[in-house]
Amino acid sequence: MVSYPDSASVERSLPIRRPPSVSSHSSRTSTVRRHRQHRSHFGGTALQTQNEFPVFTHTGDVEIVISNGRKEQRYLLHKLILTQCSGFFEAGTSDEWANAGDVSSSGPPTNGTALARIPSGPRQEKLTWRYELDWGNNEDDLPMLVQKKTQPTMFGGDAPPAQPPPARNKPAAPQSGFFRSMANFSTLHVPATAPENDPDDETFRDYDNLFRIFYNYPPALDAVNIANAYVECKSLLLLADMYDALGVIGPRVDHHLLRFQGRLWKQIAKYPPSYLKLGYMARSKAIFAEAMVHVVGQWPQGINQLRGQIAEPVIELIEDKVDEVDELKAKIEVKLFRLSLTTSRGERVSPSNNWLDWMAVSLFRQWLAENTTPPPAPILKSPRPPGSRNGESAPLPPPPAFNTGRIFRLLGQGGSSYLSHDECKRFLRLNPDHYNRDNLKRFERRIDEIKNKAKDAVKPLMRNFLELDLREGGLPYLTCTRIDQQDFPWDE
Template sequence: MASSSDFPQYQDGDVTIVVSTSKVYRLHSHTLRRVSDFFRNAFENGEAPRLTAAARRDGHTPYRFVLVQQHSDSDDRGAFISLNPITARAARVDLSGQDEDKCWDWLFGCFYGITPAFDTSTFGATVLDCSNLLEVADTIAAVTHIREVVDLALLRQDKVLWPSIATNPVVWAELGRRVKSPAIFREAVVHIVGKWKMLGEATKGQLRAATKELCQRKWDELELAKRAIEIRIAGHYPEFLCRNHVDKPHRTGYANDIYMWMALSCFRQYVSQSGNDGMNRQAEDGGYAWYKQFSQGGDAYLDHDAMRAFHTYFPMSSKACSVLESHMNVLKEDMKVFVKDLMVVRTHIDPATMEEVIKPWLTCTKVDKEDLPWYVLEEGAHDQ
């Protein structure tokens, strides 16, 4: 039966856990065995000491673990050592600096279905609390059990979570991997691949080997797709221009399409020039701005003013200018189909919103279930 203190003290618990001079927990070995690999191994490596009647009257438990710092570093979370419950009082353990740490309350509370009281006043405070909980869970190999709690706490920060991931996806990819959050990990990978050319080698080096390999593979696949799309854009002919040899086309038939041929010539020069200027997939944004104009069509590129510049070299009547622009618009409509897949948004943040504060990038990368690192590991373990 739980008490009304900050954290329940189970009177029937058979494990005493000393985290600090003011934090002593009495828990159940069967619960700890289920949620923590550390405690599972500790309980399986030896039998519990038999307590005398006097020891039981004094409140001793068969198991007793004390948290000790291994280094002088203030960030050291320490490690648990197992002590004889009868002679433990003689052990000298330095527990200074741990009294105010609520993380152990949160961690052990999770084992008993108690939701952590994270600080939700700011997004940064929530992330810090989640990170601290992950750290203490890692000391007893219990991250798997608390990952859903952390994932849910972060996802509740919807409005600020996704922009934060877009800004710093490398850090979030690691966090998403640790808590096995498909939503966070996918979001981070999509942004990493999209801004791959913007990231320096040092930043990419912060990625875990498996995550970096995944991002590199997705980037290579995207580059191959973009190259094929650019070839289609540069070599496209509207269907009605094509002729069948069997029909024995004549000069008049080709002459009737002169405006489309002119539009095609102008369009291809634009594609060639902008590609030479590095506006296509070679651009820092991976070609996002370039492909976006093709997806929009209309006045997004080769607009009326651009066509007027063309006519300074090739003057035409007003009506002819209008006809040429009409044919150019037909050509632009054809381009939309080619770049459609590149403009798919697979993130929770709208690129239009991104454009207000940062230089956007492609967010079309698809991260399947099979791409998740933990899925691969679990499948591999299962196969063995």
């Protein structure tokens, strides 16, 4: 009997080799399949969802919508970043705020401003927050973010609002002015019929700059025109103050303005009270100190712009520095009035030993007394203005602030800045017996001697603690106020 080999065993013992073309085609097919898994079923490449500022689609959990009915700016940001930068968001997304309107611990919040849990699948629920900008009822109301209750949809997202917010009725913005440059909104949706300059552009710009700084992006602020930059920075600081974010926004504003360098110091010299308030809000030591030197030197000129508009510790600091300067001026005035000349024998000049030199000392002291003493109050009544009733006295305008800084500046310059040749000549002519060419020359030499002594006496008042270069032009007030580290009225 003939036996045949088992066909099944033969097939198992003989491996079947595939042609090289088949194996390479299989590898290419698997590679193509791996790359094709990102293609959509419609034959095109799938759209990549945005996951970067200002919309973090995959990781964002705080939605912020700013809309005025004509255009809308939407942000999807992170609670972690917002709470680190803003006390407003830290409080608004806290558990205490979330549970403020809860009826039961298991059910969703019932308060309109509370949080809502959005189902994001069977794995876990995603906690989200939604804020919308409330423009207020009147034009004078400040727009403010208000937390809204999120409405989950069947797909796990938030349902859009039932109707768009009504358009704000405001007059068209002017074509020129401070706000000529606005932020570059990457996701700003503007209707085709929207005007070129929306009157709310400044608000959109400020909020965009606020969130850009939160995410360490440079703010869109004017880098050419310092006047525009001041207005934009001030508006941004006011917004940051509303949301308790000055600690984050202030350094960026400080950095931006300091880039103007010399132009910034000149602008502060023109508007010191305004920049003092800005420097205080931004916690800018350089801007605050520069403006403080100007304010103290001009005081009380800027009192109306600061009283009630800045923190009381700042007013107290100004008054303390003014008192320090006044005390220093009083000490130096005593030295100036004691200045004298001596004869060739070393004796102090007097009417008995040298009449002409004593007249030079007397002229200097008279000039100093007239210029460092406030003028007397007028005795005569001012005429009644037209239209005033009989017997009613017209209110007198407040007298101009008396500032001796200009006089000390003249003493510090010396030379012909005061008691010039013509003044000396006119003085000697009052006594014809003593007026001649030789006496005039001697008289002027003695005046120069006492001027040099006065120049040395006022040196402590001539110190300059400004960054402003005074060589381009002097100031009519003193700039010797020094702001030390412990003087800054804010907590480090």
